[in-house]
Amino acid sequence: MKVNKKIWSFLSFDLATIINATNNFLNDNKLGEGGFWPVYKGTLLDGQEIAVKGFQGARSGQGLTEFKNEVILFAKLQHLNLGCCIEGEEKMLLYEYMSNKTLDSFLFDSFQSKLLDWPMRFNILCAIARGLQYRHQDSRLRIIHRDLKASNVLLDDNLNPKISDFGLTKICGDQVEGNTNRIFGTYGYMAPEYAIDGLFSIKSDVFSFGVLLLEMRLWKDGTPEQLIDACLVDSCKVSEVVTCIQIGLLCVQHHPNDRPNMISVVVMWSSNNVLSQPKVANFLTNNISLIEGEQSRGRQESSINGVTISVLNAR
Incomplete structure (x- = not known):
């Protein structure tokens, strides 16, 4: 999956930061799951609460187009989402945590x-x-x-x-x-x-x-x-x-x-x-x-x- 390196660097978070924020994806921090995207709550070192959408379909190739599409859109529009993480087969999107969840x-x-x-x-x-x-x-x-x-x-x-x-x-x-x-x-x-x-x-x-x-x-x-x-x-x-x-x-x-x-x-x-x-x-x-x-x-x-x-x- 190839995407302009400037886009990745603009949005990039390292995996260690996300693991620490979610307490190694502790099940108690899981907010929900749908399709290829389980979502976890996390807290960054500065205290900001985040939602991490973790991508699980990398090995099968499922959902890669959707992941890429969302990242490119955010980068082009300078959207207020926080960013993404790509390390090896790990692919995640980071968002501002919304306390009242979904409508x-x-x-x-x-x-x-x-x-x-x-x-x-x-x-x-x-x-x-x-x-x-x-x-x-x-x-x-x-x-x-x-x-x-x-x-x-x-x-x-x-x-x-x-x-x-x-x-x-x-x-x-x-x-x-x-x-x-x-x-x-x-x-x-x-x-x-x-x-x-x-x-x-x-x-x-x-x-x-x-x-x-x-x-x-x-x-x-x-x-x-x-x-x-x-x-x-x-x-x-x-x-x-x-x-x-x-x-x-x-x-x-x-x-x-x-x-x-x-x-x-x-x-x-x-x-x-x-x-x-x-x-x-x-x-x-x-x-x-x-x-x-x-x-x-x-x-x-x-x-x-x-x-x-x-x-x-x-x-």
Whole structure:
């Protein structure tokens, strides 16, 4: 695996430092594990707490592309992650430790979910939207994440979100779309054109954001008030929740051209204009057999997601 030496030296940590920080990767310091990447908590000599994502697929070659992709992205954008370690077959990424872990640990836990009232959730959604807008439009490199989901949103001490896991990211320059024969990501969050045909664009991320937005509240049949999770009733503004649901439905429309971009999403939240009506998101039922068929032929490689996504019907 060859990468410009300047990139490695800019981000490099030695293995001894990481071993010391994690107490030799003590199991009690393990924060979690997914795919090829177990994550450990550590503390550097200056007292800074870190999260170390350790790569285990070196011998088989699995995940090397994702590792390289993430390091190059951080180096080019001078991202605020801490760096990486490459010694022999050991390959690791270092991040700032986020004390509140991931957004999914709150959303899908019956106790933790009660700790996120509506203003907190609304602020998290707005911050994620601004982060995507920056990556799509304002960054000097156009970035398509391709695996946005609740478990890839980290929360700091103040519950400020940070989008993480850029191993599947595509740097597109002036392009706004592309295609691939290898499908990566998480079913339920994938845009249909990407899951079925390998076509990705900034609108693929918009779709994933729409799913995430709808996950931030309870969805069921009924009047708008009945869409609100019981734990949010006392803290929410019904009009804001309904607006978010409508924006979410606009984001998960079947055709990319029907979805807003992230600039429009941000504007919708701050505008009093009447929103357009979303079209029926019928792909969730009509195309599921196509997706499963592609998967059975080994075309897709997707990360694990235990969340069940209900069929969403535009109202």
